[in-house]
Amino acid sequence: MSNIVTFQPLMQQNQEARLSALITAIVEERHGANDVYWLKEVAELLGILASSGASLQSGALDPLQEFYDRIEDRLHFFPQYYRFLLSICLDLEDLGINGRRGQALCDWVAQHKSAQAEMSDLQRAEARRLLCRRGVGAPVDAGQLGARLHRFMSRPATFALPNKKAAYELTHVVFYLSDYGRRKAVVSDDALLGLHYAGILAHLDQDMDLLAEVCAALTLVKALVPEVWTRAITESYRQIDLFADQNASLSDGYHLFLVTRWALGLMGAQPELAQIPAGQLRFSLPDLAVRPLHGMSESLHDMGAARQSDWQRMRGHVLAYLAPEAQVILADAEGATPYFETFFECFSRATFAAGPMPRSVRSGA
Template sequence: MTNVLSFARRSARPDGGLGALLAAFAHHRRRPGDAFWLKENAELLGILAATGRRLPDLQLAVYQPFHEGVEEQIAFHPQYYRMLLGLTLSLETLGFPGDKGRRLAEWIAAQGWIDSEVNDLQRAETRHLLALAGVEVDQPGLEARLLQFMSRPATFALPNPRAAYDLLHAIFYLTGYGRRPMELPAKARESLLHLGCLAHLEQNGDLLAEVLIALAYCNEPLPPLWLAMVLAERAEFRILPEECRDSADAYHNFLVNQWLLITIGDTAFCETFPAGPMRFSLNRSPISPMREWAQALQNMGEGRRADWARMRAACQGRVSETAMRVADAGAAGSPGFETFFAVFAREAGPAPAARNRVAG
């Protein structure tokens, strides 16, 4: 691979105002204990815990009501056991006193909740969380099945949020969020690069940041083009001192952006956060370059070909200057772009034969 940078991971520098951020997530964004509250707080605390830091008791004290009542919550809402366990383990990793995480993990393992999961990714998350608490569970063949799923690059060259999430989180769980870096098989690495090409073409900084984190967890170099895009986005966030009335703000984009900064050894979570409610804003184009390209290619019908140079010439008048500029940058700086585009173009071929229906 050419034109890439490799970053050594080191501890982030000291925070600023993190207590206000924790208080906003704990008290001011969602109703404590509901599914949205669990999701947002699990993501925030999970990211902080994955970086290996510890927080002052005063900052963590906002979670005392949750920690005191987690046994009752998990008994009444066992369907949320992964989020509840993850939150508890993250809190205690960050320095909250107690060993409830270990005791909850032992109870979950004894209850056999891992066998209630419908897919391998959920089983992998459960195994990861239990292992963090020192509880080992046997899941024969799990890693091999995840690697098989990850090793189909064509899956990740097309817009598919579910597949993208599963690929990235499979890497997070298998590496223990970077605690056990792994070497990706060649096809799985190609899958991750395809997903990065797609995220860049879409100008999706949230997804691209997670791709970069996954690459870092596998000791892979980070493409400068992708890194520059995500680092530039950090200046675009606006943290507003107002209530978030729905789940559509940019909190997740912000958290993942900060997570990447910590992963590459940069300073993160150093904003001056307002006291009280917070809403995260990020201006995004309503139509992405990726969508423009997909529409242009689809409208070409039988003229579609799995060839970037030919399709660039054919689509020059069909997409905006911005979409062309982003694609050109991707072709120059996204590793594996041409093999990605060969799938993304969906070269026209014979349609599936219609099945004859017999009236009866």
């Protein structure tokens, strides 16, 4: 005689319950609270929730209450992490946690001139953005700092060459100028062109994390996002699996998950949040598709001084270097935006192919 065992199905969480479970998982199941990676991941999650106006169920922020209650002590002992701590504190308050510590933290950071320790204009811009949320200090785009940020954005050729650091800085300047959608940001036509160039490169490299940031930045400045890019990041988001595994690498798809979901939300989609498993949460990375960018660069480099900036003349030569799958992605990139040919003029670096620099330039004479 056999025994029949009936298994109860997992209780399905609604979207608000899943969001609460996600917050708990990020706060409690990935890094310790004294780990800088904990600060980074929690700040990223709360920042996206706050800027999106997320609706949280009662108790969703309870896992962060103790951290919030002692946040002044953490700032005084870890002033080097003031941007993370300010961001977490302000977002918690904007999301509805009970307290008003953000104003005191902003005043303390301004009094101690913390931003003067920054070597990067981008980090100084982030500090300004955070302080301005409680009415402290100058706006992000004020004065010489604002002028330098706009000058950086308004050189499209910078973003037509593979340089992920520059591309991410471009998107983040837009995020800070717009305060992640809380205020209107006005950027130049050249800056918009630079965003398109960065998006073309991300598409050619199948870098969906960067492409999602470009789509978010374009949306925040009220510019149209190419439909091809929207489809690409939608598919990337759908491919991310959430699972629990304490032995899996933490170099996972967490940021990709956040930024694709956020960008799609900004564009009006409502991507469903998957069931959150119990345990140490991990995010899978989608399989890397064939990426034409490397082959394109190799084809042009091998031509040396014979390469040209005219895409229509060079198209056949470049395609000959690519596998059929890569050719399909390249064709999608061509059709996604009207700026592909001007992008290629910069990407080809044909004007740099004439020979070595003149001696007077190299010697500084």
